Amino acid sequence: MANKTLKIKCWIEVDESRFFGPGRAELLELIDTQGSVSKASKTMGMSYKKAWDMVTDLNTRSPEPFVLLQKGGSKGGSAELTEFGRKFLKQFQELERKLRIIAKEGEGLMAKL
Template structure:
């Protein structure tokens, strides 16, 4: 007879409005990669997504969070640069705070074997 395997409570968290997801692990990772690389295009490549898909995610966050989460500066001697705005940094912190609360909840509420 097969041995009974214990159940485990798990899940993912994202923040959304009635218009759909605004912040989740993928969108926050995108912002963090932009912050590290200074480039939306580079962040999209690192995440194996198209530039259009990345830009659409950024555009949606901008609309739902009440302002830009990144600012792109074009061209120049060394090329362009993209920075994560204060609004974007707040979104990252908010998501990680919510995610920690969620993981603490999961840890504290695992089913008894």
């Protein structure tokens, strides 16, 4: 009998375009731990420009910024999540956790197929 897996992907749309999903969640997690958009993008194997554009999009399309950015200087720039960004990320991660549980339960139903 074939092995069946149920996968659920979750993202948030604003004005009918993707706003937040697993990739942006991972980027925010890495910014939070590494304190830098540059370091976070390197860890993800993503271009710095793409990461910067994602952060800019989050900051401009939401009612409050997700990330506080400090440009360059002698030690380079830095980035940190705002309280709003941390809360949003935590809620998204909780939603994903619940969806994984639902998917696992669904696999039990699929096993009967």
